[in-house]
Amino acid sequence: KAGVTQTPRYLIKTRGQQVTLSCSPISGHRSVSWYQQTPGQGLQFLFEYFSETQRNKGNFPGRFSGRQFSNSRSEMNVSTLELGDSALYLCASALGGEDTQYFGPGTRLTVL
Amino acid sequence: GESVGLHLPTLSVQEGDNSIINCAYSNSASDYFIWYKQESGKGPQFIIDIRSNMDKRQGQRVTVLLNKTVKHLSLQIAATQPGDSAVYFCAENISGYSTLTFGKGTMLLVSP
Numbered sequence: 001k002a003g004v005t006q007t008p009r010y011l012i013k014t015r016g017q018q019v020t021l022s023c024s025p026i027s028g029h030r031s032v033s034w035y036q037q038t039p040g041q042g043l044q045f046l047f048e049y050f051s052e053t054q055r056n057k058g059n060f061p062g063r064f065s066g067r068q069f070s071n072s073r074s075e076m077n078v079s080t081l082e083l084g085d086s087a088l089y090l091c092a093s094a095l096g097g098e099d100t101q102y103f104g105p106g107t108r109l110t111v112l
Numbered sequence: 113g114e115s116v117g118l119h120l121p122t123l124s125v126q127e128g129d130n131s132i133i134n135c136a137y138s139n140s141a142s143d144y145f146i147w148y149k150q151e152s153g154k155g156p157q158f159i160i161d162i163r164s165n166m167d168k169r170q171g172q173r174v175t176v177l178l179n180k181t182v183k184h185l186s187l188q189i190a191a192t193q194p195g196d197s198a199v200y201f202c203a204e205n206i207s208g209y210s211t212l213t214f215g216k217g218t219m220l221l222v223s224p
Contacts, residue, residue, distance in 0.1 A: 004155070031210060043156075043201065043214035056211050090155050098207055100146065103155035 002027065004093050004104035012110045018079040021107045025072050025093030032074040033101060034066060037088040046089075049074055050096070078109075086111045120199060122219045131189040133218045135202035140183060142204035146212070147176060147187045151198045159187070159200075189220075197222045 005024045013019050025032050034046040045058040049068035066076040072093075078085055088108050092101035125131050137145065143164035148156035162169045162176045162185075169176050175188040185202050199219050203212040 033210060033212070035212075035214075042216050043203075043212075045211045045213070048210040050210070056209060058211070092155075092212075094210070098144075098205075098210065100158055100161060101210075101212060102158060103148070105153075105155045 004091055004102055006089075006091050006104040006107050008107060009105065010108045010110075012112060013081050014112050015081055015083060017081050018077065019081060019109060021076045021078075021089055021091075021109075023074045023076070023091030023093075023104060025074070025091075026102060029093035029095055029102075030072050031094040031096055031099070031101075032068055032072065033092045033094070034074070034076050035090040035092065036060070037090055037106070038086075043090070046076070081111045083111050085109065120217050120219045122221060124221045124223065125192050127192060127194060127222055127224050129192050131192045131196070131220060131222075133187045133189075133200050133220065135185040135187075135215045135218075137183050137185060137202065137204045137215070138213065139204060139206065140180075141206050142213075143207050144205040145176070145178060145185050146203045146205070147174075147185075148201045148203060148214075149196075149198045150201065150217075156201060192220075192222050194222045194224050196220060 031050045033048040048056040052068045063079045068074045088106040090106045092103045094101045146161040147159040150156045160171045173190045177186045199217045201217045202215045
């Protein structure tokens, strides 16, 4: 069974721009969670989607948003990029919300 | 590869030694715990998990111990191999919620 895939793997943007990241979960998984990983803050939860509904949200500003499609694929959007948004963005999928989360390889976002 | 963390606690061992990685978790309400391994340039990889109704669980070459009294989790790796070199994260979760809260991570360096 294929693992979690994320596209693109690397992205360079400038301040003020917006970006959309994509995640395809493991087949059959309906829960998709997003995390931000930085050297200073570690891994931090952004939000979780289940059956196209956002069920949980972390402590991030409204510039960070997401959505999930009927095939469970998810996108994450960051508007008005700031230098501090440079990070590895990780997507994880699970069968349901309480099941083990399996991570993708991440998208490395650099904001210049 | 990309750095997943600066100034992480580091455990250096020789190939063939047993390794013990410790983690203190924060929320006494957490009842599900997971260990992840993250290699440079990759997303976290599931290693083993344990629920709060257990105090020990064994996998292939790995054992997780849970002490709820002092809110402590440990990962034991038997006969450590150079391929085990990575950053190891513990994560905690409360049943009914999909949010994982991650520890800061420990870097394991295995010398041949």
